[in-house]
Amino acid sequence: MNTAGSYRNLPSLAGLCSIADAMKPGLSVEQCVTRLKRYHYAFKRLHQIFTARITAEPIYELKMGFSHHAHLCAEHVTAFRKRVGEMREPPLGLEETPHAALEIFFDEILAAPGTEELVLGLYEKALPALKAALEKHLAETNRLVDAPSVRLCRFALLELDDMLQFGAAAIGSLITEEWQGRAAEWLALLDDCLTAAGALDGTANLVEQSFAGGPVSAGGTPAPQRLNRHYSGQPYKYDPLPRRDERFPDPYNMGVNAEVFLYDPNLPAQAKTLMMFYKRLREVDVPEMMASIITETADKPWGYYRDMTRQLWDEARHAMMGEVGFANLEIDWPKQVMVNFTWSMALNTQLKPIERHAVLYFIEQGLMPKNGKRFEWEVGRASGNPLSALFQDYDWADEVLHAKIGRDWYLKDFQNAQQAVQYGDRCWSRVLVDWASWRAQGLTQHRNWWPELYRAACRHWQIEPDPKVLAYSTTYEAVRADLKAVSGSA
Numbered sequence: 001m002n003t004a005g006s007y008r009n010l011p012s013l014a015g016l017c018s019i020a021d022a023m024k025p026g027l028s029v030e031q032c033v034t035r036l037k038r039y040h041y042a043f044k045r046l047h048q049i050f051t052a053r054i055t056a057e058p059i060y061e062l063k064m065g066f067s068h069h070a071h072l073c074a075e076h077v078t079a080f081r082k083r084v085g086e087m088r089e090p091p092l093g094l095e096e097t098p099h100a101a102l103e104i105f106f107d108e109i110l111a112a113p114g115t116e117e118l119v120l121g122l123y124e125k126a127l128p129a130l131k132a133a134l135e136k137h138l139a140e141t142n143r144l145v146d147a148p149s150v151r152l153c154r155f156a157l158l159e160l161d162d163m164l165q166f167g168a169a170a171i172g173s174l175i176t177e178e179w180q181g182r183a184a185e186w187l188a189l190l191d192d193c194l195t196a197a198g199a200l201d202g203t204a205n206l207v208e209q210s211f212a213g214g215p216v217s218a219g220g221t222p223a224p225q226r227l228n229r230h231y232s233g234q235p236y237k238y239d240p241l242p243r244r245d246e247r248f249p250d251p252y253n254m255g256v257n258a259e260v261f262l263y264d265p266n267l268p269a270q271a272k273t274l275m276m277f278y279k280r281l282r283e284v285d286v287p288e289m290m291a292s293i294i295t296e297t298a299d300k301p302w303g304y305y306r307d308m309t310r311q312l313w314d315e316a317r318h319a320m321m322g323e324v325g326f327a328n329l330e331i332d333w334p335k336q337v338m339v340n341f342t343w344s345m346a347l348n349t350q351l352k353p354i355e356r357h358a359v360l361y362f363i364e365q366g367l368m369p370k371n372g373k374r375f376e377w378e379v380g381r382a383s384g385n386p387l388s389a390l391f392q393d394y395d396w397a398d399e400v401l402h403a404k405i406g407r408d409w410y411l412k413d414f415q416n417a418q419q420a421v422q423y424g425d426r427c428w429s430r431v432l433v434d435w436a437s438w439r440a441q442g443l444t445q446h447r448n449w450w451p452e453l454y455r456a457a458c459r460h461w462q463i464e465p466d467p468k469v470l471a472y473s474t475t476y477e478a479v480r481a482d483l484k485a486v487s488g489s490a
């Protein structure tokens with residue numbers, strides 16, 4: 001072959017690939033976009049599953065992992081939507097199901113009855129199938145003509161590998177051989193779905209078409225009608241009840257009022273960092289609640305789901321900041337900090353999705369003035385605990401973004417900002433947090449766990465406990481009404 005060669009052997013083609021590779025037929029635009037729509041569909045369904053399963057999943061680490069993975073999937077959905085829109089494709093057909101068997105595949109995982117099947121379906125079937133499809137795209141497409149898709153596939157693979165690593169560790173920790181055996185039949189059904197769909201990308205059993213070739217069909221056997229749904233025979237029903245693992249032994253405990261302590265000018269900043277770590281860790285209830293809004297709100301533009309999921313992930317990160325704050329002080333938080341789920345439980349069971357969003361907006365607007373996130377950052381800075389200051393610095397920045405997300409997706413349904421805030425206030429006032437009846441029912445004693453936590457921290461700090469701080473015993477019983485705006489999570 002007689003080619004011109006590059007100038008002084010510089011990389012040709014902007015480093016995309018060799019000239020010889022760029023001569024390969026690769027995928028036509030039609031073939032490419034057909035595959036891209038399947039990746040888009042897969043990421044969209046994965047986003048839906050990760051989100052929907054956060055609330056009722058008891059294991060804290062999985063809640064956090066699902067929150068992260070929901071966010072990553074939403075970002076890739078956004079990228080692939082945009083790319084499909086660049087491919088001469090209107091109408092885009094992005095809300096259509098590319099193949100009936102793929103729909104069954106994801107419906108089954110969404111409806112998986114327990115943590116074990118869910119984890120297996122996601123990390124042993126769905127994510128590997130998507131990874132294989134993206135790798136195949138990179139191997140088969142022409143990297144010069146299809147460079148924008150190549151770039152998206154490479155980014156997606158990077159994060160898919162992270163997710164798979166998390167998933168492999170989760171399977172290693174949670175799935176016994178007995179579970180593998182019990183789930184075998186169902187996992188085989190998932191395989192059958194993929195076979196019927198011609199693999200996730202629809203290319204199995206197809207002879208690869210050249211550029212001039214005919215259209216790509218879905219192809220594959222057996223026919224979807226022969227796939228018997230196992231768990232997804234009935235339409236999926238979202239479970240709004242938050243659940244926690246055994247490290248949350250007192251989930252109705254509202255015995256320590258963090259805000260009254262935090263805003264008391266007579267109490268020391270160092271001790272206040274404990275209350276802020278508690279407030280952060282307690283934010284595990286925000287993903288639990290936001291998952292319900294996202295899952296139960298249909299027919300919004302995609303940007304709504306993407307932005308709300310970003311916020312959901314930020315709130316999960318805030319919870320993990322609290323976890324790290326306690327770890328840094330060598331405090332065994334499951335024993336010494338009673339992290340409740342009363343906020344997410346009350347909102348998820350008592351309010352409609354739009355009302356929950358209204359409460360979130362109302363609380364977040366209350367965090368913007370002097371008393372809110374800036375104050376927490378200042379306390380962190382004054383405390384001498386650099387980690388607390390760092391966490392509050394980013395928590396504040398995230399909150400500014402959340403306020404914008406609220407303006408973009410909640411506020412615009414109202415005539416003016418005041419109306420939107422008042423509606424949120426009304427919804428929040430309607431929520432019944434039944435402090436006394438939970439105690440009467442024996443669900444909690446609202447035990448004051450503060451003195452023990454404070455003593456443990458003082459041991460770490462090597463200081464004598466301050467009697468005034470040690471004596472703190474304000475609960476959420478009497479003062480809740482006055483502090484309703486700040487006692488919620490956000």
Ligand SMILES: [Fe+2]
Nearest residue numbers: 283315318490
């Ligand atoms: Fe937050």
Ligand SMILES: [Fe+2]
Nearest residue numbers: 398399402490
């Ligand atoms: Fe927030």
